[in-house]
Amino acid sequence: MDTSKRPITKYLAGIVSQLELDQPDIVSLADIASYVSVDANRVPPTRVAHELKKLGWLIPTSQPGFYEFSPGANSGAFSRGGKTADIKAIAAAHPEIEWCYAFQSALYYHGIVDQLPDEPQLSVRTNNVRNIPVTFRKYAKSAFLSRLAPQIINGNPVERLETLLVHICAKPGHVNDWFLYEEHLPLIWEACDKDRIMEELSGRSTATKNRLAYLLSGVAPDFSSKIDSAMKSPIHFYLPIDPVLIKGKDNE
Numbered sequence: 001m002d003t004s005k006r007p008i009t010k011y012l013a014g015i016v017s018q019l020e021l022d023q024p025d026i027v028s029l030a031d032i033a034s035y036v037s038v039d040a041n042r043v044p045p046t047r048v049a050h051e052l053k054k055l056g057w058l059i060p061t062s063q064p065g066f067y068e069f070s071p072g073a074n075s076g077a078f079s080r081g082g083k084t085a086d087i088k089a090i091a092a093a094h095p096e097i098e099w100c101y102a103f104q105s106a107l108y109y110h111g112i113v114d115q116l117p118d119e120p121q122l123s124v125r126t127n128n129v130r131n132i133p134v135t136f137r138k139y140a141k142s143a144f145l146s147r148l149a150p151q152i153i154n155g156n157p158v159e160r161l162e163t164l165l166v167h168i169c170a171k172p173g174h175v176n177d178w179f180l181y182e183e184h185l186p187l188i189w190e191a192c193d194k195d196r197i198m199e200e201l202s203g204r205s206t207a208t209k210n211r212l213a214y215l216l217s218g219v220a221p222d223f224s225s226k227i228d229s230a231m232k233s234p235i236h237f238y239l240p241i242d243p244v245l246i247k248g249k250d251n252e
Helices: 010-022 029-039 045-054 083-093 103-109 161-170 178-191 194-201 206-216 221-230
Strands: 026-028 058-060 066-069 099-101 122-124 140-143 151-153 156-158
Touching: 010 029, 010 045, 026 029, 026 083, 029 045, 045 058, 045 066, 066 083, 099 103, 103 156, 103 161, 103 178, 161 178, 161 194, 161 206, 178 206, 194 206, 194 221, 206 221
Parallel strands: 099 156, 122 140
Antiparallel strands: 026 066, 058 066, 099 122, 151 156
8 A cells, every 4th residue: 555645554454455445435433533542542433534544545525424435546635435435425425315316316326317416316215305414405306205225326326217317207397407318328228127217106196197198198108008098087287398398296
């Protein structure tokens, strides 16, 4: 390990060595306490964190008590994860919250688009935005109680494409980049499991079902008709993929 740019005091050497072996993305004060216990230095975790931060081995996140680890390979106190590391820290502090990357972020992780949005787009699996912790609201673009569990892609929870289609139709007011869905809809549809779409759509409002039927009418007219026929009393109130016209009231 090259320590020429980031010195290590004697009592921190064992802790940094263990961090280098474990290569954690996020380190909490509880993690540091376990390292201190193993190293038998009897130094308070808060002091260890302060020293490691001062020396550039730990980078603060927006979540108090949680840090991003900057390994020796970084050759300096540089963040590897940026906002992603911040999200991981917030999530680690709130393990009870079910969340996932959604909307354009989900499209990126599924390989539909080539770039992440400037700001990460998350969704929290709940039916009320008031249930979202304040720290999560910095990144949580939407609250949506999905039927399907998120898909894990490269260690990240990501909204399934089947869920995404239903989500944007249930929460049209949360979508700012409709052109992306219009442009990539054939790819999204091709990658979807049709039974899972129906599972995600089950129990949704008539307006949500109508929007999805309209959205898919061009790429999958038979499936669109299937959605229409599954509704007992369909009300044909469609919202086209137009950011000017889509600003209606969310229904889920």
